[in-house]
Amino acid sequence: MKKEAASQTRLVVTSIFILVLSQVFMAGLSTGSFEKIYLNFLTASYDIVARDFRRSVDQGLRFGKPLEKLFGIDRLMEEIHRKNEDLDNIVLFKPDGEMLYSLQKAEPSTFVPKALQIDFTRDVREGGSDTRTVLLEGRFHVLLPIISRENEWIGTIDLSFDEGVVESRKNAILLSNLKVLGAVTFAATILLAFLVLFFVSSRSGPDLPRRRVLFILAFVLVLAQLITSAANIRDFRSHYIEITRLKIVALTDRLRENIDHLLNKGVQINRLVRIEDVFEEILGNTMEIEKISITDTGGAELYAATTQRRDAGCGAVAFMSAASQPGDFEVFFPLRRTLDEKEVIEGFIKVHLSECTISKAVSKILLDAVTVVLISFLFLVELVIFFLIYMRKEMQSISREEEASFTYVLGRPVAFMYLFSVALSISFIPLQMKNLYEPMLGLSKEIVLALPISIEMLCAMITAFLAGMAIDWWGWHIPFGAGIGLSACGAFLSGSASTGLEFIVFRGIVGLGYGLSWMAIQGYVFTFTDPRYRARGISNLVAGIFSGQICGTAVGAMLAERIGYPGVFIAASALTFLPLFFVLIYMRPYFKKPESIVVQGPPRVGDFVRYVTDRNIFAVLVFVMVPFSVCQIGLLNYATPIYLSSLGISQSSIGRVLMVYGLSVITVAPLISRFVDRSSNKKIFITLGGIIGGLGLSVLYFTNGILAVLTAVFTLGLASSIGGSAQSAFVLDLDVTKEIGTGKAMSIQRSADKLGQMLGPVFIGAAIAVVGLENGIAISGMLYILCSILFSFTTRTGKS
Structure with missing residues (x-):
């Protein structure tokens, strides 16, 4: 009885763990977003x-004075500091870094650090004079160039403030979020314990009712996250409006002082000259302002300027401001003049905040919240499976039949954890290469940006081909462990790469590891799964792969917005070791060679040649697998991040678009596979899948934008769902596959798959260089359709 109660307790504890993890992640995302907004507010104010x-x-x-001999500059800096107490220092230095003036007295001929010596020459020549923000040794530096009458850069202004100013405000928000999180999690724990105790029998042991457990966990987790997300969104919105109002105060303070000065000089409020030009300048630099005006004391509008930035996306997020108070989006500043030693209000500066801009910022948090709920649900499914594995391990004795029906499940959590870590960087590899870009071998920029992905896939292709032999000789666990080490090492080095060439090499190391680990876990399923459960083993493996890829892509994209690309690479490196720990704890009994090694003998070149020259196999490899992989990796890993980034789409949204591929596969594939199994003609489904996928990519020839890309990604997932299962059944049913052996045939097919993945980014990159991004993707889709039609005419319906 104690063991039975203990199983319920473990279920509750592990469920609470995943709940707390997802809650903390959501709180971290909203706090990170607020940190960026508050930092932008401070830098805009100091700008x-x-x-x-x-x-x-x-x-x-x-007046002709040289920069080195300006009069009253020290007094001016002290006055600025009195009005802005958060400023640590104000410095004016020459282009070579020599300090001319400083609020904190410095020795003569002192030079500022190299990191602050930004060259503004090009910006000034191109007519720009925007500020740059640099974080150095715990201080943010706002840098602005000084331009001479000859339009030359002659010096730089540096306003610095401590990083703690941002951290203190962020920590206050985080503490507020954690209080809500703690209260909701406590209530969820009580509810979860109640539901488990009353609806999950303590006598179930390891044979827990999966659907009931999953429903209970999903209900409590989603409910808790919805409550927490609603509270976080409400708090974020109120803080954002507060910060925006403070920003407006800083923007209009100087304007108000100037107008007050004119009014005191006797200028009438309805006689201000070119005041709308000043309004237009403020609107041009401030996304959060929709309208700015001056009214008299009776409310009559005297001057006004309105932004023209309102776009089609505003209507979609208008509901975010529906619950706003009337005064939330309006700020008033009185304009005064002194009359007989008394201040008289002559009118008001009225600023109307942009509801659209604020609602868009809040909607990003809402989208993040929905994404986290979806990710948490997928994690929850894997948690239930992991818990069942844990309960099996706790059992003292398991019959041979029970072990056979359980062994295939072990591959799923391994695949999930490994693909999760690998997928963290999928949404930004070409974008990081763009940051490190340098010309190479006379290649176009589009092809150079594709090289990290292509080299990674090339290395994965090589090790995937070799992994089949390694599994036969040493067992699946040796290549798996080696692959984990290489993947972790490559990911860590990717985060520290300082040149494009280094980044390409380090992604190649990741590819070497990926090919080994990916094939090793498949080798485990094929080797140690009872033939009666092999189909379930493969379907569970695929489910784990896609769940891991969906979660990893979304989480990596959201993290990249907060901690940057290098930070995500390092996180991926650490997480890569999780599946290795799982394997060492739960799968050690299967660390052995396949029993069939004695019968099969060493692989021969003749087997390879005979297999790939078979008419049906050749058609599958050349007209189906390679074209699909070219389009898959070319679109998902290369073209989509670059294209959406060029449209100004956030990194989180890029990750969400890429999620659609995996979601379309895991939702559609199980439904379609039933029709595929019933049909004797698998060729129709393979051809249909290719045509549908190609048509989706061709959409970009007729239209563009995020919806076009979303359509292409979804239809490519649909193509995989329709053609993928039919393709496997078609190939496995061929006599030549049975003759060469499933393991060797699997290695050859996966090598062809990796060949297409290697060619994909380079092919689409070359097409983009010639005909442009949208047309390049569309042409790839058209060629995919052509290849699918050629497959249909080339293959024979009978067995080879």
């Missing part, structure tokens, strides 16, 4: 201060 300071410097330069 205004820096520009006002530069205007004062410009006045001295117009």
